Amino acid sequence: MTEIPSPPWRKARRPSAPRTVLSRDLIVSTGLRILDAEGLDALSMRRVAQELGTGPASLYAHVANKEELLDLVYDQVLGEIQVPEPEPGRWLEQLRELVLDATRVFGAHADIARVGLANIPTTPNALRIAEGQLAIMIAGGVPPKTASLMVDRLGLYVCADAFESSLYMNRQRTSGKDVESFLEETFGQIGAFYRALPADRFPTLVAHVDDLVAADDRERFEFGLDLMLRGLASYAAEAGPTSKG
Amino acid sequence: MTEIPSPPWRKARRPSAPRTVLSRDLIVSTGLRILDAEGLDALSMRRVAQELGTGPASLYAHVANKEELLDLVYDQVLGEIQVPEPEPGRWLEQLRELVLDATRVFGAHADIARVGLANIPTTPNALRIAEGQLAIMIAGGVPPKTASLMVDRLGLYVCADAFESSLYMNRQRTSGKDVESFLEETFGQIGAFYRALPADRFPTLVAHVDDLVAADDRERFEFGLDLMLRGLASYAAEAGPTSKG
DNA sequence: TTGTATTGGCGAACGCTGTTCGTGTCAAGT
């Protein structure tokens, strides 16, 4: 039968893509783009497929399932984290810098932290970072057992805090307001809520409302981090006072 | 018109439930039961409704949406956590006991921690616990600002650790094996994985495999907790050495 | 006692999700 010529407006749809435009990397980078632009909830197999001009079934030739896709996206994000070479004299500072860089990256990619929390770290970049942390601490004289535990706990803390932050970021995005006025409004509401509590049942809370709502995200994170690092330093000092903090 | 008599086999369907068998409390306790028995993923509106012999739409007369239902279930769980009266001389021990009791309760109710992580704590029992923590620390001489930050960070840590544990528990439940053999197998696999890593890229990891896989859940949690408590003690000591640890 | 307003129960449906099956089609290997 006579071929109906494609109407010109159809041409833009799949211009020069006869086949094999799909690949693992393309799917992963598309997923990351959606994640950054619209958040983790918007990152569905259908959404990725749509972005690539195809159906969801096509993705399964390159990716086992959604969990694997998320793991790949997560590892890609972890790739942005910089791991320094160990300098024994600066081990505590180096560890701190590494962790801060991790939260910077997590912050840049909104709620990828939700994936990281649910992950046993065995992907290449997760291993690279764990190796870096462990090397820094052991070079600094931290006992290996303590350092091993510390790698685990630091990873958990970073992911958990980034996840909590991402919740607020999502609320802010959903609200449509800009960051400043959203934060001001939210903290105002929480403060008012605490102030309105019955003082007979919650005397300590109402007495310290200002302290409770004062801290911003960054200050809370760094407080927790320094808490852990001070604790670590005390363990290291106990084991052998060769290392300097 | 003449009422058609109910055929006898219909009688068992809703035996003595003419109306108003549903209530908020009943829905919440049913949700908690499903959560404990089958996990958070099984806790759907449809599943709760089915358990109560009705359809999902019926629940929305008592509960705004699923999020509210989960919040209510979460608060119910928090109600099991015991908060002691402050004894200034034992403030650090008391704080530790409170946190340990919280993880005991979270452990008993599998993956409710996922809900707690995603929650700004404003429910009654969350307030009760926050009040208790704050009162203990301030009675012990911790500066209010520091104590406020500590409440926040401890809550995050407890939820995050419980969530991580729940992941393993779910895997174990899905696998069908008993706890012991599952853990043995899993740790064996992880150990083998680390040992098989290329030693040129991950020298520190492969050198300390035994330390990395040695710790169980409980030890990891308590290590992180003591890390934070030691850090807190050092803050408290800086502010004013009136308090004793 | 009768009439009415309100509330809760609930079947059906909407739009979404991850995933699988079967079929089609193109490209490379023999």
Add this chain to the structure above:
DNA sequence: ACTTGACACGAACAGCGTTCGCCAATACAA
């Protein structure tokens, strides 16, 4: 030139949270 194998992908399945609209039963007013 023909076969083979890998990938593309439309359609469908089962399940999700939520909403709509109707029905029945209760609570209250007259």
